Amino acid sequence: MAMTRRQRRITLIAVSLGVLALAVGLVLSALRDSIVFFNSPSDVVQKHVAAGTRIRLGGLVSPGSLVRSDNMQVQFQLTDGNHAVTVAYQGLLPDLFREGQGVVTEGALDPAGVFRADTVLAKHDETYMPKEVADSLKKQGHWKDDYEKPGKAGKATP
Amino acid sequence: MIPELGHYALVLALALALIQSTVPAIGARLKDAQLMSVAEPTAVAQFIFVALSFAALITCYVTSDFSVATTFQNSHSAMPLIYKFTSAWGNHEGSMLLWVLILAAFGALVALFGNNLPATLKANVLAVQSWIAAAFFLFILLTSNPFARLPDAPLEGRDLNPLLQDLGLAIHPPLLYLGYVGFSISFSFAIAALIEGRIDAAWARWVRPWTLLAWMFLTIGIAMGSYWAYYELGWGGWWFWDPVENASFMPWLAGTALLHSALVMEKRNALKVWTLLLAILAFSLSLLGTFLVRSGVLTSVHTFAQDPSRGAFILAILVIFIGGAFALFAWRAPLLKQGGLFAPVSREGALVLNNLFLTTACATIFVGTLYPMVLEALTDEKISVGAPFFNATFWPLFVPLLIAMPFGPLMAWKRGDLLGVTQRLFGAFALALVGIAITFVAAGGGPVLAPFGIGLALFVIGGALSDLAERSGMGRQPLPVVYRRAAGLPRSAWGGALAHLGLGITIFGIVCESNWAAERIAAVRPNETISLRGYDLTFEGLTLRRGPNYTEQVGSFVVRSGDEEIGQLQPSKRSFAARGSTTSEAALLTRGASQLYLSLGDAGADGSVTVRLYHKPLVLLIWLGALVMFLGGALSLSDRRLRVGAPKPAQPKLATLRTEAAE
Numbered sequence: 001m002a003m004t005r006r007q008r009r010i011t012l013i014a015v016s017l018g019v020l021a022l023a024v025g026l027v028l029s030a031l032r033d034s035i036v037f038f039n040s041p042s043d044v045v046q047k048h049v050a051a052g053t054r055i056r057l058g059g060l061v062s063p064g065s066l067v068r069s070d071n072m073q074v075q076f077q078l079t080d081g082n083h084a085v086t087v088a089y090q091g092l093l094p095d096l097f098r099e100g101q102g103v104v105t106e107g108a109l110d111p112a113g114v115f116r117a118d119t120v121l122a123k124h125d126e127t128y129m130p131k132e133v134a135d136s137l138k139k140q141g142h143w144k145d146d147y148e149k150p151g152k153a154g155k156a157t158p
Numbered sequence: 159m160i161p162e163l164g165h166y167a168l169v170l171a172l173a174l175a176l177i178q179s180t181v182p183a184i185g186a187r188l189k190d191a192q193l194m195s196v197a198e199p200t201a202v203a204q205f206i207f208v209a210l211s212f213a214a215l216i217t218c219y220v221t222s223d224f225s226v227a228t229t230f231q232n233s234h235s236a237m238p239l240i241y242k243f244t245s246a247w248g249n250h251e252g253s254m255l256l257w258v259l260i261l262a263a264f265g266a267l268v269a270l271f272g273n274n275l276p277a278t279l280k281a282n283v284l285a286v287q288s289w290i291a292a293a294f295f296l297f298i299l300l301t302s303n304p305f306a307r308l309p310d311a312p313l314e315g316r317d318l319n320p321l322l323q324d325l326g327l328a329i330h331p332p333l334l335y336l337g338y339v340g341f342s343i344s345f346s347f348a349i350a351a352l353i354e355g356r357i358d359a360a361w362a363r364w365v366r367p368w369t370l371l372a373w374m375f376l377t378i379g380i381a382m383g384s385y386w387a388y389y390e391l392g393w394g395g396w397w398f399w400d401p402v403e404n405a406s407f408m409p410w411l412a413g414t415a416l417l418h419s420a421l422v423m424e425k426r427n428a429l430k431v432w433t434l435l436l437a438i439l440a441f442s443l444s445l446l447g448t449f450l451v452r453s454g455v456l457t458s459v460h461t462f463a464q465d466p467s468r469g470a471f472i473l474a475i476l477v478i479f480i481g482g483a484f485a486l487f488a489w490r491a492p493l494l495k496q497g498g499l500f501a502p503v504s505r506e507g508a509l510v511l512n513n514l515f516l517t518t519a520c521a522t523i524f525v526g527t528l529y530p531m532v533l534e535a536l537t538d539e540k541i542s543v544g545a546p547f548f549n550a551t552f553w554p555l556f557v558p559l560l561i562a563m564p565f566g567p568l569m570a571w572k573r574g575d576l577l578g579v580t581q582r583l584f585g586a587f588a589l590a591l592v593g594i595a596i597t598f599v600a601a602g603g604g605p606v607l608a609p610f611g612i613g614l615a616l617f618v619i620g621g622a623l624s625d626l627a628e629r630s631g632m633g634r635q636p637l638p639v640v641y642r643r644a645a646g647l648p649r650s651a652w653g654g655a656l657a658h659l660g661l662g663i664t665i666f667g668i669v670c671e672s673n674w675a676a677e678r679i680a681a682v683r684p685n686e687t688i689s690l691r692g693y694d695l696t697f698e699g700l701t702l703r704r705g706p707n708y709t710e711q712v713g714s715f716v717v718r719s720g721d722e723e724i725g726q727l728q729p730s731k732r733s734f735a736a737r738g739s740t741t742s743e744a745a746l747l748t749r750g751a752s753q754l755y756l757s758l759g760d761a762g763a764d765g766s767v768t769v770r771l772y773h774k775p776l777v778l779l780i781w782l783g784a785l786v787m788f789l790g791g792a793l794s795l796s797d798r799r800l801r802v803g804a805p806k807p808a809q810p811k812l813a814t815l816r817t818e819a820a821e
Binding site: 003005008009011012015016019020022023026027029030031033034035036037038056072091092093095096106135 | 392499500501502510511514515518519521522525526529530539540541542543544546547550551554555679681731739740741742759760768770
């Protein structure tokens with residue numbers, strides 16, 4: 001089945017366009033379904049984020065709000081100074097999870113307005129503030145300069 | 159004194175780089191042999207001076223000289239010697255010095271071992287390599303001087319980030335940089351070819367060993383980073399689709415595509431412009447990775463410190479080199495003589511398919527990695543693009559590649575016989591079907607796609623084995639002949655098959671780990687037992703232990719399988735006083751290629767402790783496969799045909815015949 005030059009060229013272009021179209025389709029559908037928006041507690045309250053929508057929620061853990069119960073259930077309040085949202089989580093908290101410090105959680109609100117987190121990201125040392133949390137605190141006017149001492153950064157991924 | 163010497167050596171290296179980046183290029187333009195011959199000694203001297211500078215930095219760290227700012231910030235006198243050594247590159251300044259050390263090393267290697275290169279090409283390659291070096295020397299000297307002194311030398315350092323106090327820091331960054339930075343050579347070859355306006359099959363033959371070398375180190379570097387994250391972070395995950403991981407994975411995909419397209423160029427004198435483009439792309443993605451990691455646009459454990467001036471400087475380097483390279487490409491590539499078109503069903507056709515899927519997969523990762531940053535810059539909206547996005551885009555593009563993979567090496571050049579190849583892959587198909595059937599029965603009711611994943615991995619493995627069997631005439635010849643032919647196969651044939659085999663092994667491990675890993679989180683009191691998959695772990699209590707620069711709480715667990723005691727697991731939680739931070743050290747028990755993984759959570763008031771226990775079936779295959787890929791690359795690299803360079807122009811016909819006969 002010898003092909004002419006023209007046929008070869010058309011085959012090559014058709015296959016390339018096919019793969020490209022597949023890639024574009026995949027990217028667009030994945031961007032619609034699987035990206036997660038970052039919100040501060042104020043965003044959650046003001047924008048009326050719908051229950052069940054997967055979001056990231058970041059803020060400071062309100063001092064004194066951490067409650068541990070059986071089966072490794074924990075509850076705490078996340079605040080950005082103006083509003084606070086109750087977060088419920090089951091599992092091990094990261095090593096550096098502490099009251100008064102910044103964390104980012106991922107999950108969805110339940111109908112009662114409690115944020116059901118399945119992931120809690122804290123940072124690698126005591127001086128670091130997650131960038132998203134720092135930005136939202138600045139926006140809310142509750143930023144203190146001593147939050148950002150020099151230090152190493154990072155959520156718990158390599 | 160030593161820091162000043164190190165600093166001075168770096169300045170001298172910059173001066174040499176400036177000479178090397180101009181004089182040989184002018185020499186190549188004027189066809190002046192004397193000017194061109196400047197390149198080799200300067201490349202070697204440049205490497206020697208960077209090496210001296212690096213040695214000076216190591217000395218500062220090993221001797222705990224806290225008058226040096228970076229040593230103060232990242233080291234501690236009580237650290238074990240190995241970490242004092244590795245903490246030299248566990249920070250921004252030191253890791254950039256390691257970066258240029260490897261860049262200069264590759265330049266010196268080309269100068270010393272590139273004897274078969276035409277004089278003008280070699281001069282241009284070394285000049286281009288030196289442009290990159292000069293830019294990064296300037297970057298270090300102007301924004302990231304690792305030798306800066308503190309006015310009052312503190313008595314004690316601030317310690318290294320505890321997560322980095324691990325053997326992984328000795329292995330992962332140097333290997334990864336050897337890969338990352340190694341692609342600079344392919345880039346320099348591409349730019350040199352564009353400058354000369356000439357490119358032929360011989361160019362592909364010269365550039366391939368260097369690409370292969372970089373690819374080998376990148377493969378093993380990524381794998382080691384993944385294993386490090388797996389055991390250090392305590393979550394049992396080995397790949398997070400984190401932007402920093404993607405930054406190393408994109409050059410790997412582009413580099414893999416480059417290796418394959420250079421093969422077509424070498425054998426069939428086709429895909430020339432495309433190969434050039436890939437060579438530029440692979441290193442551009444490495445530079446992009448350096449920018450993402452070093453500029454502070456990302457926050458991760460790799461982003462040691464955030465300083466906007468550094469980000470702007472690297473961005474400028476990025477724009478100049480990538481922009482310049484693509485502009486040069488757009489201007490000169492149309493002048494290059496195009497190769498011929500070829501039949502879709504052929505070895506070269508299969509390699510084009512490989513390239514198509516690798517580059518589009520790379521592009522989807524590129525979009526997913528950069529989209530959140532672009533969106534935030536434009537709209538101030540913060541989003542996170544995580545594993546769901548990458549799993550939904552990468553795998554649908556990678557699976558067809560894996561299906562096509564066994565066909566490629568069995569296909570003949572020029573005109574392949576798809577039906578014949580399918581028949582010769584009978585063994586691989588059979589292996590895959592048996593694997594699917596067994597998985598269905600054994601794992602019944604589990605994830606639907608899992609058996610097919612197993613089948614696919616076995617198909618890739620079987621395909622690599624069929625390739626070797628076919629080449630050595632197995633089944634058609636008596637055994638002694640098969641043995642002799644197998645031993646006589648070119649090493650590059652063995653290398654290619656091994657690399658494909660390694661990928662199959664990795665995929666097998668990934669499928670097993672992601673479908674059948676079991677997890678248990680529980681609170682245990684002393685003498686209580688938790689069980690997972692037939693393993694019983696009895697908690698014997700917490701003890702306090704003192705390390706050199708930390709204290710740790712160690713939980714002791716006895717592991718039994720049935721009635722037999724098979725080992726101890728001692729996960730711990732370490733507190734580092736100097737930084738006031740804590741890390742979890744997971745404990746691993748290896749059974750064959752599977753692992754039990756135990757990490758410690760918080761201790762309760764009643765003497766209980768929460769633990770996270772995983773059983774990870776065949777998880778070690780993920781990294782073992784990468785090791786096999788590395789060995790395959792090494793075997794290929796040791797093939798004489800790759801090293802002896804191009805055939806002499808006087809006998810091109812003969813040489814082509816010989817290589818085709820050897821295939």
